Amino acid sequence: MTRLRSVVRGCGSYLPRTVVTNDDLAARVDTSDEWIVQRTGIRQRHIAGPDETTSVLGIKAAAAALAAANLDPASIDLIICATSTPDHTFPSTATQIQAGLGIHGGAAFDLQAVCAGFVYGVATADKFLTTGAARRALVVGAETFSRLLDWEDRTTCVLFGDGAGAIVLEAQGGEGHSGDRGVLTSHLRSDGRYREKLYVDGGPGSTGTTGKLRMVGKEVFRFAVGSVTDVIAEAFAATGTTAEDLDWFVPHQANRRIIEASADKLGIAREKVVLTVDRHGNTSAASIPLALDAACRDGRIRRGDLVMIEAIGGGFAWGSALIRW
Structure with a gap:
């Protein structure tokens, strides 16, 4: 070991x-x-x-x-x-x-x-x-x-x-190589300058209320497709793997157009993309584990598969993790 x-x-x-x-x-x-x-x-x-x-x-x-x-x-x-x-x-x-x-x-x-x-x-x-x-x-x-x-x-x-x-x-x-089972690498980023693109207009430290969700959809879409693929590229570089090596790409389930555009930009074949957004909508932090469980239960994700998870959220905050199942 x-x-x-x-x-x-x-x-x-x-x-x-x-x-x-x-x-x-x-x-x-x-x-x-x-x-x-x-x-x-x-x-x-x-x-x-x-x-x-x-x-x-x-x-x-x-x-x-x-x-x-x-x-x-x-x-x-x-x-x-x-x-x-x-x-x-x-x-x-x-x-x-x-x-x-x-x-x-x-x-x-x-x-x-x-x-x-x-x-x-x-x-x-x-x-x-x-x-x-x-x-x-x-x-x-x-x-x-x-x-x-x-x-x-x-x-x-x-x-x-x-x-x-x-x-x-x-x-x-x-053994310390990409053939190991488990989390192989993770990469996290955030940039607080984009707060007003996606936020809740309340909180105990400001308004004293729960607040409501506010979003500038076009700006979020643009950033999600254009800027967050860096953490996926870094995961590939850190492990010596490529998009071709992936068995499954399980991104945050926010919007099918964002998911498919991101996969296309990264060269990930669409048949490797796990999609549950049609059934669940955007469930925020729950969306990736919901999708993982769906793909495990229907037999797609199996032991030894190489799985990439990736998400972007308000803040903006984004990240990726590459996991050998």
Whole structure:
């Protein structure tokens, strides 16, 4: 053994019971199924009910991941929850997930990087595991973004949905090359100059209110396609791999046009792209683990596959991680 790797032991997900179609939204705001599908690829999304808080979604997704990994919750010594929609200002949603799973030891904390949160969470857990600070970690992406939406703004309310996904990472020995299982490399970036392109107009430290989501869609699209491919190129350079070596590209599920344009720019074949945005909408930090779990359950992602995850979120914050499954 030459180094420790953070190996995926299992993944899981949970979606709220209520499904809202584009036609349902068209009865509420000035939009149509054709308008939404043409611009985003979204056909439906799940919306959390009053009893489905962010921690409730996260607990269910985490429990599914533990079941897939065939692990007892007590074996987890680190929980990271990526979310922009916590149950409370404090305590962290991660501690509520911890309690809900019956875990009484280790550390649990939230991480906030909006839609890039899950990638940031994987990168952070990887540092704990590969330094020996933890042995097994749950990385959860859980969101109830419907609570932040202005339901009279058709440019944003049609885009988002609620849900949660999770993976279990375990420290295992590797040989130190790209054939190892586990997280091979991660690359994170942020640039706070772009705050007003995608933000929530409230908060406990400013307005004292939750606020509503605001977005300049064209600017976000331009930045997402034009600027964030750097972290993917860096992942390839760090591991000596190329787009041809990828088995699956699992990007943040924000907009089908952004996903396909980014894949084309990077030379990633479209048949290698995992898409769930049509069924889930943009679930922010939950979107990548939801897509990962969907692709694992239907047999696409298998042990030994090379998987790239990538996301951009408000801030802007963006990042990538290359994982040998």
